[in-house]
Amino acid sequence: MNRKIESLAELREQIIAHGWNHKATGRVVSELLINLAIALAGIWIFVVFDGLVVRICAIFVSTVGSMGVSTNTHTSSHYATSPKRWVNELLTFFGYPILVGMSACYWWHKHVVVHHPAPNVIGVDGDVDLLPWFARTREEVLRTSGGRRIYYEKIQGLIFPFAIALIGFNMQAAGWRSLISSLRRSGGPKKKEWIDLGSMVLHYVIWLGIPMAFFPPMHVLGFYCLRIGLMGYAVFAALAPGHFPAEAACLSGEEKDCDYVLLQTSATVNFRTGRLGRLMCSGLEYQIEHHLFPNLSHVYYPKLAAVVREFCRTHGLPYRCYSWPVVLWKSLRTLQSPPPVQTELNGSRLEVCQGLLSADPKSCNHSLCKPLKGS
Numbered sequence: 001m002n003r004k005i006e007s008l009a010e011l012r013e014q015i016i017a018h019g020w021n022h023k024a025t026g027r028v029v030s031e032l033l034i035n036l037a038i039a040l041a042g043i044w045i046f047v048v049f050d051g052l053v054v055r056i057c058a059i060f061v062s063t064v065g066s067m068g069v070s071t072n073t074h075t076s077s078h079y080a081t082s083p084k085r086w087v088n089e090l091l092t093f094f095g096y097p098i099l100v101g102m103s104a105c106y107w108w109h110k111h112v113v114v115h116h117p118a119p120n121v122i123g124v125d126g127d128v129d130l131l132p133w134f135a136r137t138r139e140e141v142l143r144t145s146g147g148r149r150i151y152y153e154k155i156q157g158l159i160f161p162f163a164i165a166l167i168g169f170n171m172q173a174a175g176w177r178s179l180i181s182s183l184r185r186s187g188g189p190k191k192k193e194w195i196d197l198g199s200m201v202l203h204y205v206i207w208l209g210i211p212m213a214f215f216p217p218m219h220v221l222g223f224y225c226l227r228i229g230l231m232g233y234a235v236f237a238a239l240a241p242g243h244f245p246a247e248a249a250c251l252s253g254e255e256k257d258c259d260y261v262l263l264q265t266s267a268t269v270n271f272r273t274g275r276l277g278r279l280m281c282s283g284l285e286y287q288i289e290h291h292l293f294p295n296l297s298h299v300y301y302p303k304l305a306a307v308v309r310e311f312c313r314t315h316g317l318p319y320r321c322y323s324w325p326v327v328l329w330k331s332l333r334t335l336q337s338p339p340p341v342q343t344e345l346n347g348s349r350l351e352v353c354q355g356l357l358s359a360d361p362k363s364c365n366h367s368l369c370k371p372l373k374g375s
Helices: 003-018 025-048 052-077 085-100 104-115 138-142 146-184 191-209 217-243 253-257 260-266 275-281 287-292 298-314 324-336 346-358
Strands: 270-272 321-323
Touching (some): 003 298, 025 052, 025 085, 025 275, 052 085, 052 104, 052 275, 104 191, 138 146, 146 191, 146 217, 146 324, 191 217, 217 270, 217 324, 260 287, 270 287, 270 324
């Protein structure tokens, strides 16, 4: 057993000693209810009050609350809200299919089963595959010619900010395809899939059917499309910063079997938020900690982060942290200048880490990124 694995085991022992492995059910659910109240309050203001400015502010507030519900549900989808499995699944069905119309079973497979073991791995992680609409890596651009090459090099970066509005609709459609395909396959239990299907149908009853009994159908459809479109931007703001910037390496399929800890830290970056941002993101700003310990309640990540950063520093692993606006800009810039696929992860480890230790911490005022004592 090498020293890194021993240290990771020691890190797990510290987590247990501090009690960070215990599910913070009360706090996580409290945050969920706060975010849900914000989302519903924004909708109520939008419906009750006239005036363009008021309605713009209301839908923005509602989107912030809905984003908080979705990120909080992310914790439940990792079975990190409650020690009771059924509670986590109930909250996941509530937060995803019922509130935003995305299949929970699709999310469990796409995110928990596929993405987490192989983040940013080409050919494995579907989050990194945006073809044919967008080229995510330099190699994808170079494989094209003519008009498509021009589009990827000159135009896609201008179109992508507008296409973000379609993320929510795309996730809904992908969820339906995955769920229907799963239900059609023979063999195996289907209980969760049937619950998922019922929750998806309930979503349309709550958000389209019932409102149409009180408001003109076109108004209801317009509001629904506005809500899901804005949720696309909210999802991008919460999820993209962790893996989209060029600093988060895109990896070839050959690298998927490399050192697990190196893979997670190389393909992931953290970002800093304020108090409201922490409520909105539910721990997604601590992507490195989350990828190393995805089954922990997100409320422990701020305390765990200092320990993880020391672990990464000791073993020459990258640990990047940026302000939220900066990392969002970096995420958008990725489509304007797609980064190359990293094929020699181990060989580039020290270069990446030196850049972290010599520059980034000094330019970052966040406590996690300040130089450690003795450095």
